[in-house]
Amino acid sequence: MIFTYDTEDALRAAVWLVNTAEDPESMADAADEEAFLGAFPYTGRIDRDDAEAASLRALRPGLREMLLAPRDEMAERVNDALASVTLAPRLTRHGELDWHLHAIVDDAPLSDRVLVETAMALIDVIRANEGSRISVCADDTCDALTLDLSRNRSKRYCSTTCANRNAVAAYRARRSEP
Template sequence: MIFAHDTEMALQAAVALVNSAEEPETLQTVADLDAFLRRFGYTGRHDRDEAELESVRRVRPRLRGLLAADRDGAVEVLNAMLAEARAVPRLVRHDEMDWHVHAVADDRPLAERILVETAMAMIDVVRADEMSRLGVCADPDCDGLVLDLSRNRSRRFCSTTCGNRAAVAAYRARQASR
C-alpha cells in the first residue's frame, strides 16, 4: 500500500467519478450513484434524488482539474476546495473502517464531501511527491484518468476495455506487417 487506505479509496473514487463522464456515460441515474457510493464506502448524508445526482455530476470537471494538474497547480486547487468547504479535519472510525480522516460533517451535501475527501487525499499525494501516480489513459482515443497504485508503476490504461483495445490493435498491426 502506497497511501493510507482512506486516501487510496478517495483517489480511486475520484478517478472513477471523473471517468464516469467518458462515453459511455456511467453515472446516469440515482441507482448508478447509489452503486458508486456503495463501491467506494461513502457514508453520511445521501438524498437519493436527481438534484444530488446532478450536483455530483457537476463536480467531475473540477475533480479532473485537480487530478490532472501538476503538483503546484494541484495545491492551489485543493487549498481552494478545502477553504470553500471550511474543512476541519478530524479522525473518525465507523463501520468496518479504522481511524481515518473526515474534514466536513456527514450531513453536508454529497458533492461537497466528495470534493473535500478528494482534496484531503491529494494532500498525501502532493506531500509524498507522487503526482506521477495520476495520468491520462494511454489509449489515444480515450481521455480517461489513470490512477497507478502498482509497485512498478506499470498501469497505462484507465480500464480493461482500453487496455484490451490497445492489445488488439497492436496484435493486428503485427499481423499486418507479416
C-alpha cells in the first residue's frame, strides 16, 4: 500500500467520478449516482436526487484539473478547495473502517464532501511527491484518468478495455511487419 486506505479510496472515487465525464449520459440522474455510491459508499447526508447528481457532474471538471495539476499548482488547488467550505476536522470510525479523518460535517452536500475528501487525499500525494501516479490514459483515443497504485508504477491505461485495445493493436502491428 502506497497511501493509507482512506487516501486510496478517495483517489479512486475522484478518478471514477471524473472518468464518468467521458460518457455524456453518465451521472445524468439519481440512478447513476447510486452506481457511484455503490462503488464508493460515502457516509453522511445523501439526498439521492437529481440535484445532487447535477452537483456531482458539476464537480468533475474541477476535480480533473486538481488531480492532473503539477505539484505546486495541485497544492494551490487543494488549498482553494479546503478554503471553499467550512471545515470541521475530526477523527472517526464507522463500519469496518478504523480511525480516519473526516474534515467536513456529515450533513454537508455530497459534492462538498467529495471535494474535501479528494483534497485531503491529494495532501498525501503532494507530501509524498507522487503526483505522477495520476495521469491521462495512454490510449490515444481516451481522455480518462488513470490512477496507478501499483508498486512498480506499471499502470498506463484507465481500464482493461483500453489496455486490451492497445495490446491487440500492437500485436497486429507486429504481425503486419515484413
